[in-house]
Amino acid sequence: MSEIPLSHILFVSTALFFIGMYGMFTRRNMITMLMSIELMLNSVNINFIAFNKYLFPGNLDGLFFTIFIITIAAAEAAVAIAIIINLYRNHKSIDVEEADALKH
Amino acid sequence: MNILIAITAVGVLAMLSEILNFRRFLYPISLFVMLVALALTGMEWSHGVRYFNDMLYMDNYAVVFTGIMVVTTLLWFMMNENFLNGNPRQADFTAIISFALGGAMVMAGFSDLIMLFLGVEILSISMYVLAASNKSEPRSNEAGFKYFLMGAFASGFLLFGIALVYGATGSFNLREISEFVSENNTDMSAIFYGGVLMIAAGLAFKVAAAPFHFWAPDVYEGSPTPFTAFMSTVVKTAAFAAFLRLFSTCFSEVSTWWSPVLAIMSALSMLVGSIMALRQTSLKRLLAWSGVANAGYMLMAVVSLNEYSDTALVLYAAAYSIASIGIFTLVSNMTNAGNEEISSLHGFSKVNRFPALVITVLMFSIAGIPPLAGFFGKYAIFAGALKDGFVWLAVVAVLSSAISVFYYLKVVVAMFQPAGREAVQLEFNPGQSLVLGLVLVLVVVLGLVPALITTLI
Numbered sequence: 001m002s003e004i005p006l007s008h009i010l011f012v013s014t015a016l017f018f019i020g021m022y023g024m025f026t027r028r029n030m031i032t033m034l035m036s037i038e039l040m041l042n043s044v045n046i047n048f049i050a051f052n053k054y055l056f057p058g059n060l061d062g063l064f065f066t067i068f069i070i071t072i073a074a075a076e077a078a079v080a081i082a083i084i085i086n087l088y089r090n091h092k093s094i095d096v097e098e099a100d101a102l103k104h
Numbered sequence: 105m106n107i108l109i110a111i112t113a114v115g116v117l118a119m120l121s122e123i124l125n126f127r128r129f130l131y132p133i134s135l136f137v138m139l140v141a142l143a144l145t146g147m148e149w150s151h152g153v154r155y156f157n158d159m160l161y162m163d164n165y166a167v168v169f170t171g172i173m174v175v176t177t178l179l180w181f182m183m184n185e186n187f188l189n190g191n192p193r194q195a196d197f198t199a200i201i202s203f204a205l206g207g208a209m210v211m212a213g214f215s216d217l218i219m220l221f222l223g224v225e226i227l228s229i230s231m232y233v234l235a236a237s238n239k240s241e242p243r244s245n246e247a248g249f250k251y252f253l254m255g256a257f258a259s260g261f262l263l264f265g266i267a268l269v270y271g272a273t274g275s276f277n278l279r280e281i282s283e284f285v286s287e288n289n290t291d292m293s294a295i296f297y298g299g300v301l302m303i304a305a306g307l308a309f310k311v312a313a314a315p316f317h318f319w320a321p322d323v324y325e326g327s328p329t330p331f332t333a334f335m336s337t338v339v340k341t342a343a344f345a346a347f348l349r350l351f352s353t354c355f356s357e358v359s360t361w362w363s364p365v366l367a368i369m370s371a372l373s374m375l376v377g378s379i380m381a382l383r384q385t386s387l388k389r390l391l392a393w394s395g396v397a398n399a400g401y402m403l404m405a406v407v408s409l410n411e412y413s414d415t416a417l418v419l420y421a422a423a424y425s426i427a428s429i430g431i432f433t434l435v436s437n438m439t440n441a442g443n444e445e446i447s448s449l450h451g452f453s454k455v456n457r458f459p460a461l462v463i464t465v466l467m468f469s470i471a472g473i474p475p476l477a478g479f480f481g482k483y484a485i486f487a488g489a490l491k492d493g494f495v496w497l498a499v500v501a502v503l504s505s506a507i508s509v510f511y512y513l514k515v516v517v518a519m520f521q522p523a524g525r526e527a528v529q530l531e532f533n534p535g536q537s538l539v540l541g542l543v544l545v546l547v548v549v550l551g552l553v554p555a556l557i558t559t560l561i
Contacts, residue, residue: 017264024257033253040260047267056274065218065276069263072225076256079229083236083248090242099246102322 009050016043030084030094034077041073105155105162107148107170110141111206118199131181131189134198138178145171149560158277159216166213168418168560169345173208176337176425177201179542183433184330185535197234201334204230208342212349217266217276220346224262224310227342228255231335235327247326254309254319262306268299281354289357300355300362307350311343313399314372321380324392329439332388333432336395337425344402348417356409367407367497373400374504381511386444388435390511391428394470397504398424404485404501408492415558416488420481422557423550427466427478430543434463437530446515451523452530459532460519462540469547471512472505477550484558 016039023036045066052062084094091098114137121127145167152163162170180201181188188194207226214220232255236248270276272293273284285292305316312320324332355362377397384390402424405417438444453460469476472483482505489498532540550557 017260020260021257024253030249037253037256037260040257041263044260044263044267047264048270051267051271055271061276062270065221065266065270068218068222072222072229072259075229076225076232076252076259079232080249080252080256083232083245083252086236086239087242087245087249090240090245096249099242099249101243101246102250102326 006050006054009046009054013043013046013050016040016046028096030087030096033096034080034084037080038073038077041069045069105153105160106144107141107174108206108209110137110144111174111202111209113137114202115199115206118195118202122195127195130194130198131185134202135178135181138174138181142171142174142178145174154215156219158279159219160210160213161215161278162213164561165345165349165414165418166209168557169212169341169421170209171560172418172422172425173205173212173338173341176341176429177205177334179426179429179539180330180334180337182535183333183429183436183539186533187330187436193237197237197330200230200233204234204334205338208338211342212345214346214349215278217269217278217281220350221259221263221266223342223346225259227339228259228310231255231331231339234331234334235323237331238328243326244328247323250319250326251323254323258306258309258316260306261302261309265299265302265304265306268295268302270299272296272299278350278353282357285354285357292358297358297361300358301365303350304362304366307343307347308366308369308403311340311347311399311403312373312396313369313403314376314396315369317373317376317396317399320396321389321392324395325386325389329388329432329436332392333429333436336391336432337428340395340399340402341421341425344399344406344417344421347403348406348414351406352409352413359409363407363409366403367494370400370403370407371497371500373397373403374501375400378504378507378511382507384511385446387438387446387449387515388444390446390515391431391435394508394511395428397508398470400504401482401485401501404489404494404497407497408485408489408494410488410492412484412488412491415561416481416484418561419477419484419550419554419558423469423477423481423547426543426546426550427470430462430466430540430547431470433532433536433539434459434530437532437536441530446518447524449515449518450521452519454523456530456532458537459530459540462544463519464516465544465547467512467516469551471509473509475551477547477554480551480554484554 020036020039048062048066121130148162149167154161207223210223232252235251238244273281309316381393405413469478472479486498
């Protein structure tokens, strides 16, 4: 069985990154925006693991970095959900358009 | 390393103080440990020790930036005595501020891209919490959410850039990356350049440089004023320390690739920041836009990479942090009085002569009027840009600096005008007066003898 080439995996991860970015710009629901950010961070995890496995199989740096990213992403999600709950208590909505007290 | 332990010890003690019921001693303890951290920073100087298996390298660059940030945090604690003491959430705020300072220290001393990412995130996540910490105020919640959204987006860029650089070089260590780059600087793969540009974009978000600055004014305005003060001093200094450290050690060999991009960002930040600051009527928002303009000046030090750019950046960052802390003591009193408009300052100098004098001096310093610290910071950065051939950038910087004199003087003029109907009485407590005194001394001394700080690197 032939191995999947690196470029395919990089294509998937880059596509995921830009799908996440697209979601950030188009979605108005705060939870969905949070999910888009998670998508961006996880696409980076795929990148690290692919580079580590295909190009530098001798050491495990890339794998370690993904563990840090997963931890930090969990902390970020916890903080973000706390902020969103607070916003929901004040606005009774999790639509970003509702949160417009600060004008440019 | 001992500094990191001392700083995080404040955070752990703060959390314990809630359980063991010694919260009323927390404020003196935090001041004391900050002084200890400052002493430990001094002891670290000129040893150049590599900690954690070469993840953290406390060279003089890192030590001096850590020193600036610890002093700023100490001044921050002194200025917020009334805000912290007796506040039911004093322990939380003390803990999170000290963890943020730990992250800032890691950003100044990282020697590995993992450490850079961890430092950025420790600092940023703490600041998201603090920005949203006024739970009943919708503007604070909104500021926290905006900060989170933009910060996490920027982290995504930073990480993707790090992943690409890792793919091209096979290492996270700054020394190994720079060796690899100097050996192969003619035939680096395209993903390396993509990675460098994405890292630059991610860090530009963090320092609020145009065109990635749009979150800054909203977040600065919506956050509780003490935390805005922390953001515009320690966070900005740490982000620039990391920016210059990364680009001067790793990517200096390929600077022809990224320096035009950063030069355009820098020019845009200066112009956008200065022009938008002219239109502001609220002092807090004016300082946010002036922060964008100042990010542009400090970015010039990264653009014109030469042997003087680190001393120039240290001088500028020190002058800017010190002046900002002083000005924010005024803003936090204005917030307590419920009016952040510049026009509410009319008649201020009649009642508060000493604060008015100090704020005037600080505004002159930050606007770059000699012989104060801000002038020499600006001079060093502009001279570096000219030396490196960025004449157009220096011209833009001088223009924007000239514009900035208008809006800084607008505040000074307002303070010395006779009181109008909406004049507010502002009271400076002894801690804040002490901060103003210290800041005045520092700005004048650093202006007269800039070598005090520039020879430390």
